[in-house]
Amino acid sequence: MLIGYVRVSKADGSQLLDLQRDALIESGVDAERIYEDKASGRKDHRPGLDACMKALQPGNSLVIWKLDRLGRDLKHLVATVDDLRERGVGLRVLSGAGAEIDTTTANGRLVFGIFASLAEFERELIAERTRAGLAAARARGRKGGRPRKMDVTMLRMAMKAMADRATNASDLAKRLGITTTTLYEYVNGDGTAKAPGQKLLDGNSA
Structure with a gap:
């Protein structure tokens, strides 16, 4: 289509x-x-x-x-x-x-x-800067960490929100503390669960 x-x-x-x-x-x-x-x-x-x-x-x-x-x-x-x-x-x-x-x-x-190669290059640069920033933070006694991962509660909130066509995916991802890429990894644009999301839901109900 x-x-x-x-x-x-x-x-x-x-x-x-x-x-x-x-x-x-x-x-x-x-x-x-x-x-x-x-x-x-x-x-x-x-x-x-x-x-x-x-x-x-x-x-x-x-x-x-x-x-x-x-x-x-x-x-x-x-x-x-x-x-x-x-x-x-x-x-x-x-x-x-x-x-x-x-x-x-x-x-x-x-x-x-x-374009994919350029995006990968950009991710590598970001990762390198992040590692350098975390090292500098640890040297000053501060702690850092990885972005949040999707959990069942967040997934259900995301599915409900994405079912509304007015929802802005970028804003939703920011509110959940995840990246837009992570959001779309688990949830379709219409709010239904993708394979990783369904697996997460199935594992929680087991």
Whole structure:
């Protein structure tokens, strides 16, 4: 299934979504499956993008007009594309510098893989900085630790919250003290449990 996302930076009517929407529809995206925002790409909270990310399921493909419609900046773009890859969601970019990305083609999968490599590199840098920070904290008598893991109570809260389409996944993850990646590892965008989440629930009921 193809799901589209379009965005313009201003909501005052000076910028229109028509060009992007027409391009997505022409590429095969159903008009009813196009999510939209009228907000600056630098804003953390974009309701249309949040709803779009929740709607995407493994095997789906996200279709966008240009890469700059998706990410706030390069770091956010790389993280978003890598999150799609980990969830088994494809990506297709119709124009601009990212038009080589189409995971239905070998060349597109190669570019997708480059994003994954960049994301892995970023994670390694973060891990290295975290280890250095923890070492410095221990030297000063402070303690640090790993982020919280998902437990049954948190999972049930997450499932209930994600069942509400208005829920912002990033905000929910922050409230639970976990990463968005961890949240999507256990819970689908519609609030149902993924395999790891179901295993956690089954183990608790045993």
